[in-house]
Amino acid sequence: MDALIDKAFAPVAAAVNAKRIPGAVLGIIDDKGNKALRHLGDAQTIPKTRPMTEDTWFDLASLTKVIFTTPRILALAETGMIDLDAPLISVLPDLRQYQPAAWERKVTFRQCLGHQTPFPAVEPIYTYGRDPDLLRAFILQREWKAGPAVYSDINFILLGLALERLEKVSRLRSLNPGRGFAWAAAPEMSAATEDCTWRNKILCGIVHDDNCHALEGAGHAGLFGTAEAVLDFARGLLDGSGASDHAIALMRTPLSPTRTHGWERPHIGWPGGDNASENTIGHTGFTGTGLWIDFDRSRAWALLTNRIHPTRHFDSGIFALRRAVGDIVNAA
Template sequence: MSADAFGLAEQAVQRGVIPGAAFGIVRPGELPQTACFGLAQREPEALPLRPDDFFDLASLTKVLFTVPEVLRLVEDGLADLDEPLSRFLPEVGWMGGGDLGTRTLRQLLTHTAGLPAHAPLYTWGSGPAILKARLLQEPWKLGEPFYSDLGYMLLGLVIERLRGAALAARPLPSGLTFSPDADHSVSTEFCPWRGRVMRGEVHDENAFALGGAAGHAGLFGTLAGVLDAARALLEGTALSAAALAELRRPQQGERALGWERRYPGWSGGSLCSPGTLGHTGFTGTGVWIDFERGYAWALLTNSVHPSRHSRLPLQPLRRAVGNALAAQWSRA
């Protein structure tokens, strides 16, 4: 039934749009349909992509790890989405002033806190503990709502503070990890700063500098692991019914809690159901969940390999695959 979508992914590899791709679809109560194509690495030597290889999920960390972890804090009575950041991290902005401490967990989750999109923490030249302290004390200038890695870094610190343990120590289901076996990992980019091709090490420079696991990046996953995480949300087993309803609810504009909802031109295509949630990662990853039609799909690629500066756009492929699946499953 999904042959057209699988063919689109395979053709993208054959045309050289991406070195490799792992693609799969899952429905409740059914075995996933999966396939992988192409290479896990081109340089310095060609390595075939295997079904159980780990991909650097990049910003899928936000929605597959950080958002559920924050909602579990709420479920456990340790936090509320509308409480200010200063309740959990009282030292935030203490030296530099500003309004960051008044921003709520909900605002951080929905990218509406007004934080900048990015800052090169990895160039600040300190160890993870000092970088985390400086992240809290930096006088961030708040402005208009903007998609922000910094907000999710702060959410990662909230999780660590309330759980009393590093993010990497949090339990994860099979197929998701912050410390993959490099020999079973897909390569991302040759990093001039680190002087090597990243394989089994987080691609995101700031997550690397923060110790490898952060609220915005650092999670690795196999195709099966990502599909299982998506299925748990689709079937309602990942969170309580109340938390899942809050996760799916429209929050602001095109956003749910962390996830994107369908909008004109978005990555999941134009034919999916209105309540579909999806998210992408900079390394070339993506996952989408169509709750109304009852299926989820993931397209994991290594499009930044060997360089982000030479890769081809992925959005046309993502939208084409999403539309092919929506057309097929709507007829099922």
Template sequence: MIPEVTRSLLETAIDGGGLPGAALGVVDARGAAQTLVLGLAQRDPDARALTADHLFDLASLTKPLFTARELLRAVAAGSVDLDDDLGTFLPELAWMQDTPLRTRSLRQLLTHTAGLPAWAPLYTWGDAATIRARVLQEPWTMRDPGEVVYSDLGYILLGRVLERVHGRPLRDFPLDAGLTFAPEAARSVATERCAWRERMLRGEVHDENAGALGGVSGHAGLFGTLGGVLRQAELILRGGWLPAAAQDAALRPAAPGRTLTFVQAQAGWSGGSLASPLAVGHTGFTGTGLWVDHARGLAWVLLTNRVHPTRHSGFDIQGLRRAVGNTLLAPRD
């Protein structure tokens, strides 16, 4: 299931210094799975071998695997509707401003079409309480809705919606086996020597804004093992990730190049050019990714620590992701 050419790609990336380590998992429509774990969990300050039990900082995989999934569960339970306005759940949002943000829908936030900016340095604003208050009152420059602008800010707001709907902080939500918001440092893959926190991050969220918000947010903060993330891919491929109607809605086209939860196959897509047109996937900044191709009956997960010890290595992680996807999907004799 994992061809030798795929192993060779990953070994070359590791031996050439581009990646400390990599964990690959593949599962087919029958549930047959295979995994491959290579290289190191960290190089700095000392070398430690990567194992299947190590936890990776999943970064933006938090968006589909937690935030979007929980919102669609809430829709299925009748707690929210995708076309509800953001202001329905956050009535204090921009309360002294005349802003369209209050009337943007959960659907628009999920699909990154609400018109919000992509990012802001929230971690420079102050403590977590200050950031949580200010992010609701900041006079964001809004685009017209409809254009896809990938936005961490939108998912930070969706995380706040989930907290209001369920009456508890995100870190207290139950998670599937192999996923956690409270990683043990000893079991975690190292990410980066953070210039802001002035330490090597291990078992601590890499994303600065999520770190400043206490380690968990709607856009980042989830950690997972290879087995835990591969199980999510299998549930998406074979059913059971969401109630049937909600799962169908989650994977249908919902905006240009996007479903409610994932990025669709398109030119330059991270899963490679051999995927079927309705294949879906998502990546995380730390070097993680998950892809599902229902038409081909295959799903795969590639977890790396490409930001260790620095994000500025110049390594082409997108090129590696596409190459891995193509080797897995290429016809074999």
């Protein structure tokens, strides 16, 4: 495994040395728990410089969807609290409550998990106010513009609202995020993200996603963790200790050419690289994170970077970098 990670880390090191990304941690694990980690670069570059370490905490961004929200939804479905093919209104009866015929009231849990809904890809919800309860009402009552099925944060924001109702909490972040994870992290131990233009500071240890911040927690983002925690989560799916057989099977079951229940599956140009086995699932996060799990080869790899530090408005080359790492791992 050391030889494999050294080879796979070469394009990561090249990206750091070329200053395309400030820093990164790459990890590989198999179903027996054998793991290897490599790191390079800086966790923060402005206003001060801090080195990246194997133990650096990352804002995992949309990995929240697959590490936290998807397992929770599938576990509740297994207990009978949710019918995946029932509409969201079975838990969120006030969704578009003033328009009984609205299309939003027909959207199901399974469709949200697989991003098979007409919701838009993204919406700047945070620009409509800073009262998290008012924003929740806005999300539920808004007449959303329907379009083609795309990967949409709205799907998982709504799943997060359903979890809040089912768990009887006002905020998702009051729930246990899972072993090795948290909803915030100590700044001195975290990879910095963006110099935020509306919060007027470098974000470090607090969630980068604007909508998640405004909502004070949401189902699509907000989780923090280290590379080791992400790898340990992946091993739990590889060896069956991290979820039920049924839940893991659903995570691997295709719902479209590109999606399973919560996860992305191999297709042309996907971030996991070419030649991934068809029994691979993966997901990425906007901050520069990514996790891929290959059930045929009984291994997983995670590439965690702070590619948006200090700004997202820069071509970090993260898309090509993820595929280059995946190609090397898949070829082993």
